[in-house]
Amino acid sequence: MPDSFVIGLGTQVMWLIVKITAPILLLGLAVGLLVSIFQATTQIQEQTLSFVPKIIAVIVALLVFGPWMLTNLLDFTSNIMSHLMSYVM
Secondary structure, eight states: OOHHHHHHHHHHHHHHHHHHHHHHHHHHHHHHHHHHHHHHHHTOOOHHHHHHHHHHHHHHHHHHHHHHHHHHHHHHHHHHHHTHHHHHO
16 A cells, blocks of 8 residues: 555545534634624623533534534445455555
């Protein structure tokens, strides 16, 4: 197995990780920014106010993007498994 193949496979894995985690991280970032702006304008410094909306946003994002994430992971895994013998040889 040549080095370029392993590097290419690693690149595919890293791109898949970025693609799968991006929607959840971006939604959590947006909600966190909105909550921070709200806290700064109202001067409410309640600690739970910053965590609860982000947790709810991440759970909603998992419910919305979960099937898409699972499809991407299953496609990548089935591709790896179907070409497993060519990877070994």
